[in-house]
Amino acid sequence: MAGQPAGRDLRHGDRNEVLDALPVHLLHWLEGNILERGVCSKGDAFVWQDRLPENPELLEAAQKLSIVADDYLSEVSLAARGLITSLCERMDRGALLFIDYVSARASITIRSAHAAR
Numbered sequence: 001m002a003g004q005p006a007g008r009d010l011r012h013g014d015r016n017e018v019l020d021a022l023p024v025h026l027l028h029w030l031e032g033n034i035l036e037r038g039v040c041s042k043g044d045a046f047v048w049q050d051r052l053p054e055n056p057e058l059l060e061a062a063q064k065l066s067i068v069a070d071d072y073l074s075e076v077s078l079a080a081r082g083l084i085t086s087l088c089e090r091m092d093r094g095a096l097l098f099i100d101y102v103s104a105r106a107s108i109t110i111r112s113a114h115a116a117r
Contacts, residue, residue: 019098022083024075025058029067034059037073 026037028050035050036058053059061076087096 018083019077019080022077022079024077024079025053025055027053027058027062027074027076029072029074030070032070034062034067 028035028037030050034053036053037048037050039046040049041047053062055078057078058076061078061081065074065076067074084096084098
């Protein structure tokens with residue numbers, strides 16, 4: 001979107017799996033702590049490893065989620081936030097709707113963001 005003029009009227013945008021193509025951070029809420037989950041090697045195997053997030057923007061985004069369940073895993077995408085912010089800045093009016101599905105057995109998730117002036 002860099003270099004595109006601001007003030008465009010986006011009436012319809014159909015993008016499939018856009019958010020799935022962006023990187024995410026896997027977070028683990030455990031015993032009142034927010035931990036970032038990654039992979040490390042242990043012997044000949046790969047195992048999960050939790051650590052305190054080093055990125056203050058990631059920690060701030062996670063704290064805003066108000067997760068109350070213990071031993072809870074979720075993905076947070078700072079890149080998606082940046083993409084949606086960038087798209088909204090280029091719109092005078094309209095709506096952005098991102099629909100993401102997991103599988104036929106999982107519940108449907110709808111995420112949306114809109115900008116209106």
